[in-house]
Every structure is written in structure tokens, then in C-alpha cells.
Amino acid sequence: MSKEAKFCPGCGHTIVLRFLYSVLKEMGLEKKAVLGLDIGCSLLAWDFLPINTFQTHHGRVTPTMVGFKRSQPNSVSIGYTGDGGAYAIGMQGLFWAALRNDPVTVIVVNNTIYAMTGGQLAPTTMPGQKTDTSPSGNEQATVMGPELIRSLNAKAYVARTAVNDVAGLQSALRKAFEAQKAGNFSLVEVLSFCPTNWRTKGSETNEFLENMKRVFKLGEF
Amino acid sequence: MTREKQFLTGAEVVVQAAIDAGATMMFGYPITPGTEILSHWIKTAQTRLIGGQAKNLRYLQTEDEIAAGFAVCGSVMAGEKAFTATAGPGTTLMQDAMSMADGMRLPFVSIIVQRGGPSSGTVIYSQQEVNLAIHGGNGESLRLVYSPSNLSELYEYTRLAFNNAWKYKFPTVVLSDGFLMKTRQTVDLNFEIENIKSEPFVSENTQKNIRNIYSFEEELGEKLAQDKKDFEEMAHEVVKFESYKVESCETLIVAHGIVAGAAKMAVDELQKQGKKVGLFRPITLSPFPKDELNKIAQSVKKIFVVESSMGQLRDLVKQNLEVAVEVDGLYKPAEGIEAEEIVKSLT
Numbered sequence: 001m002s003k004e005a006k007f008c009p010g011c012g013h014t015i016v017l018r019f020l021y022s023v024l025k026e027m028g029l030e031k032k033a034v035l036g037l038d039i040g041c042s043l044l045a046w047d048f049l050p051i052n053t054f055q056t057h058h059g060r061v062t063p064t065m066v067g068f069k070r071s072q073p074n075s076v077s078i079g080y081t082g083d084g085g086a087y088a089i090g091m092q093g094l095f096w097a098a099l100r101n102d103p104v105t106v107i108v109v110n111n112t113i114y115a116m117t118g119g120q121l122a123p124t125t126m127p128g129q130k131t132d133t134s135p136s137g138n139e140q141a142t143v144m145g146p147e148l149i150r151s152l153n154a155k156a157y158v159a160r161t162a163v164n165d166v167a168g169l170q171s172a173l174r175k176a177f178e179a180q181k182a183g184n185f186s187l188v189e190v191l192s193f194c195p196t197n198w199r200t201k202g203s204e205t206n207e208f209l210e211n212m213k214r215v216f217k218l219g220e221f
Numbered sequence: 222m223t224r225e226k227q228f229l230t231g232a233e234v235v236v237q238a239a240i241d242a243g244a245t246m247m248f249g250y251p252i253t254p255g256t257e258i259l260s261h262w263i264k265t266a267q268t269r270l271i272g273g274q275a276k277n278l279r280y281l282q283t284e285d286e287i288a289a290g291f292a293v294c295g296s297v298m299a300g301e302k303a304f305t306a307t308a309g310p311g312t313t314l315m316q317d318a319m320s321m322a323d324g325m326r327l328p329f330v331s332i333i334v335q336r337g338g339p340s341s342g343t344v345i346y347s348q349q350e351v352n353l354a355i356h357g358g359n360g361e362s363l364r365l366v367y368s369p370s371n372l373s374e375l376y377e378y379t380r381l382a383f384n385n386a387w388k389y390k391f392p393t394v395v396l397s398d399g400f401l402m403k404t405r406q407t408v409d410l411n412f413e414i415e416n417i418k419s420e421p422f423v424s425e426n427t428q429k430n431i432r433n434i435y436s437f438e439e440e441l442g443e444k445l446a447q448d449k450k451d452f453e454e455m456a457h458e459v460v461k462f463e464s465y466k467v468e469s470c471e472t473l474i475v476a477h478g479i480v481a482g483a484a485k486m487a488v489d490e491l492q493k494q495g496k497k498v499g500l501f502r503p504i505t506l507s508p509f510p511k512d513e514l515n516k517i518a519q520s521v522k523k524i525f526v527v528e529s530s531m532g533q534l535r536d537l538v539k540q541n542l543e544v545a546v547e548v549d550g551l552y553k554p555a556e557g558i559e560a561e562e563i564v565k566s567l568t
């Protein structure tokens with residue numbers, strides 16, 4: 001690990017990133033890996049790992065990595081994004097990368113809200129969940145990313161895991177990179193902590209995440 | 222090697238120039254009047270032998286201009302000479318990726334084929350995307366913008382656009398229009414320059430962390446000051462203009478792109494009538510040939526801007542003008558301008 005984390009105390013990103021790096025290393029892919037970062041809390045990972053990284057724009061990491069991978073086919077091209085970047089502003093790019101089966105890996109960190117901007121309604125906000133911009137409770141449908149991607153592409157590797165399921169996280173990342181090596185699209189959604197915006201303390205944070213698992217089913221799709 | 226002159230459309234010229242410049246990848250989304258660049262690139266890519274040489278041209282028709290632009294960003298960071306072409310509302314969407322290229326100093330080449338605006342406007346012609354080409358990002362407008370007047374120039378400036386984008390690492394635009402793109406002319410392809418090699422920004426041999434967002438105001442300020450310095454140094458080397466019959470002229474027409482072609486004919490006609498009229502044509506709209514314009518403007522009584530926009534070129538002229546001289550013009554947004562109209566306006 002190269003740098004001090006810029007994330008809030010208790011943030012789930014550091015868990016995802018540390019296991020992302022350890023899986024790459026274990027597979028001998030850390031030199032081939034290129035980590036593109038969406039905007040949102042994801043951008044804070046820009047100098048966190050000792051691998052090639054670059055920031056992109058909000059919602060645009062997927063098409064950027066599609067372009068990168070087409071020009072460096074031997075790279076392991078990874079798009080790292082939040083739920084808003086993936087499923088709201090970036091849905092068009094994500095949808096088409098999956099549909100075309102572009103061999104890139106998209107890691108979506110799902111904390112049910114826009115965290116960098118202070119906790120607004122996201123595509124993954126759960127039914128009835130209160131946020132800055134849904135003060136009386138969310139009434140819109142919740143986007144099920146992996147389930148949607150599965151319906152677009154039978155060859156893709158698609159999974160949902162969680163930061164408190166380390167074995168599941170490692171396994172999903174491993175299979176995602178194997179899928180990319182085999183020439184297929186992969187998406188791993190990771191349910192993650194955001195105590196800052198959830199306004200949770202200690203075990204409440206873990207309880208929030210466990211509650212998320214009732215809405216977002218873990219597993220491979 | 223001297224090449225025969227060829228009878229080509231603008232879109233065919235762009236594709237030939239891009240191939241000759243070493244481009245191997247195009248990302249694009251169909252939009253009138255720029256679609257033929259994408260379709261002709263794809264048609265050309267179907268054959269591996271181009272002009273007797275083995276080429277591997279690749280392409281992706283993306284889901285929108287946003288994806289086309291960001292895929293270009295990813296591809297050039299991976300070290301490939303990639304480019305895109307767009308028009309009108311597509312140019313608006315392309316600003317997202319072009320702004321990232323502004324911020325990260327990416328060699329981003331786009332062929333912008335102007336059509337009428339605002340909104341869906343008209344589909345063939347205008348000179349209304351000057352502001353977008355230069356100032357379309359949420360930053361400081363450090364872009365290299367060429368405005369060719371005919372197809373031989375379209376070839377030359379597309380070649381230069383690629384070379385200078387990779388040499389100086391500023392987003393580079395070839396600003397054209399649907400008339401130029403769809404016309405067929407005899408084209409001189411004898412323009413020899415050595416291509417600049419493309420290198421990956423990141424690869425297995427690097428360990429780089431590249432950002433476009435800064436924590437402190439001063440950090441961004443320093444970066445922008447360096448960008449501006451680099452841009453000004455580049456300006457001395459790339460700035461281009463044409464002055465036509467400006468000796469002892471009293472009225473100086475300023476026009477760019479294909480309108481400058483009509484303006485040239487108007488100058489000939491007006492001089493025949495004994496009028497002291499000349500033409501100044503910025504070829505690089507950005508960086509603007511400021512010193513050259515001011516040198517000529519010192520001795521004229523009037524500047525007369527002619528353009529197919531309500532004043533986007535006029536605003537550039539006024540920004541750069543350092544001598545007190547009257548600025549008048551003929552402004553026809555999204556309409557073609559013929560020599561006769563210019564002659565009429567000045568008689």
C-alpha cells in the first residue's frame with residue numbers, strides 16, 4: 001500500500017481497494033492492471049494503490065476503460081465507480097459495454113447514496129430510505145445492477161458481494177479478472193459502509209449493511 | 222513520393238489524412254453532416270491493404286458522443302492514435318470528454334462538422350461551433366483549432382492536427398462544415414511531414430497515478446499557469462493565417478473556413494472596381510494570429526467580418542484587436558455566403 005487513505009473513518013472503499021490489490025497481486029496481474037476511477041468517493045483512490053490509476057469523469061469510467069482496453073488488449077482494465085456513477089449518470093455507457101461484451105471489469109461500490117456530495121438519493125437507495133433529497137422516504141424503484149447486467153449478457157461474469165464478506169469479495173474479484181482474460185465483460189457490485197452519511201456508529205453500521213442484504217441479494221448471477 | 226491529385230469528398234479527405242497521420246482507431250456516433258467520416262473509415266477498415274501498405278484500422282460505433290469521446294480518451298492514454306468526428310448537438314455532448322482532455326492534456330483530435338444551431342437547428346452548414354470548439358469546456362479554452370477553407374487544406378490541417386495534438390498534448394479540432402465535408406474536389410495530397418509517435422500514458426512499464434481533480438486551489442492554479450505557458454510557447458510554432466491582397470487596403474475583410482473562399486473572390490471583384498479591400502483569414506482560430514492581425518489592422522480604416530454566425534468570429538477579432546478601428550460585418554447565422562453578397566455589402 002502506497003499512501004495514507006483519504007477516505008472517511010469507517011469507509012468501505014479501503015476494504016474493497018485493499019482486496020482488489022491483494023487479488024491482483026496473487027494473480028500476478030498488478031503490472032497489467034489499470035484502474036480507471038469515476039468521480040465521487042471513488043476518485044479518492046487515485047494514488048492509494050501502487051498500480052497504474054487515472055481519474056475520469058462522473059459516469060464516464062466505463063467508456064474510458066472500453067477505449068483503453070481496445071488499445072491495450074493485454075491490460076487488465078478496471079473501472080472503479082460508485083452506484084450513482086454506474087447506474088444513474090453512467091448507465092448508458094455501462095449498459096452498452098455489457099451488451100457488447102467489452103472485456104473490462106467494472107467494480108461498483110454500493111452504499112445506497114451519493115456520498116461525496118453528502119448523502120443524496122441514488123439509484124440504489126432502498127424503498128422508504130430517507131436521504132437529503134428524499135426526506136420523507138424514497139418512493140422510486142431501486143436499481144438492481146447485477147440482475148440487469150445479467151439480463152443483457154449471458155457471457156458476462158456478474159456478482160454482488162459485500163465488504164463484510166471478504167471471502168466472497170476475493171472470489172468475485174478473482175472470477176471477474178478471469179472473465180476479462182477470457183474476453184468477457186464482468187461486473188462486481190460490492191455493498192459497502194458509509195457511516196458518515198448513514199449517520200451510524202459502531203455496530204449500527206454493520207446492521208445497516210446487513211439490512212441492505214435483504215434488498216440486495218448476494219451471490220453470482 | 223509525389224501523389225496524383227485525387228477527386229475526393231471531404232469525408233474521404235479526412236479519412237485519408239487520419240490514416241496518413243498514423244491514426245488506427247476511430248470512435249464515433251452517426252450525426253449529420255459528419256456521419257460519412259465514420260462510415261468511410263469503417264469501409265476503409267474492411268481492407269487491410271491501403272495504398273499498397275498493410276494497415277489494421279479499427280473502430281467502434283458507440284452508444285453516443287459521450288462514449289465516443291471518453292473511449293478516445295482511454296485509447297490515447299493506452300497509446301493509440303485514436304480520434305472522433307461529430308457535429309452540432311454532438312459537439313455539445315463531446316465537451317464532456319474534451320474537457321477531460323483539457324484537464325489531463327490528452328492528444329484528443331476531433332473533426333467538428335458544423336451544422337446550424339442552436340438545438341437540432343439545420344443539418345448541413347454553419348459557422349456557429351467556433352465558441353464550442355474553443356471555449357466549450359469548463360476551464361480555460363486551451364485548444365488548438367484549425368479552420369480549413371478547401372479540401373486540400375482539410376487534408377493538410379488534419380495531418381497537422383494529429384501531429385500537433387501528439388506533440389503539444391492539447392485537444393485539437395479541425396473545424397469544418399457539411400458543405401466542405403460533402404463536396405467533391407480535386408485534392409492535392411502532397412503534404413509531407415514526419416508523424417509524431419504515440420506513447421502510452423500508462424503501461425506495464427509505468428506506475429503512474431494521473432488525476433484531474435485537485436484538493437487545493439493553489440495546486441490547480443499552478444497546473445493551469447504551466448498549461449498556459451505551454452500553450453503560448455506552442456502558439457509561436459503553430460499559429461497560421463493567410464493575408465490576401467492586403468497591401469494598401471482600407472477595408473480589411475476577416476473571414477474563416479469556406480466563407481474565406483467567397484471573401485477572396487469578393488476582394489478580386491472589389492479591387493477590379495478600384496476599391497481598396499483585402500482579406501485576413503485566421504487559419505488557427507485558437508491560438509489566434511493576434512500579432513499578424515494587429516500589424517495589418519494598424520493601417521486600415523475598417524474591419525469587415527464576414528461569417529455564417531451572429532458574431533462568433535467577430536468576438537474573437539475584438540478580443541485580439543489592439544488598435545482602435547471600426548468593426549462592422551456581414552453576419553448570416555447558419556446560411557451560406559456568396560461573393561456577390563460581400564461585394565454588395567461593401568459597395
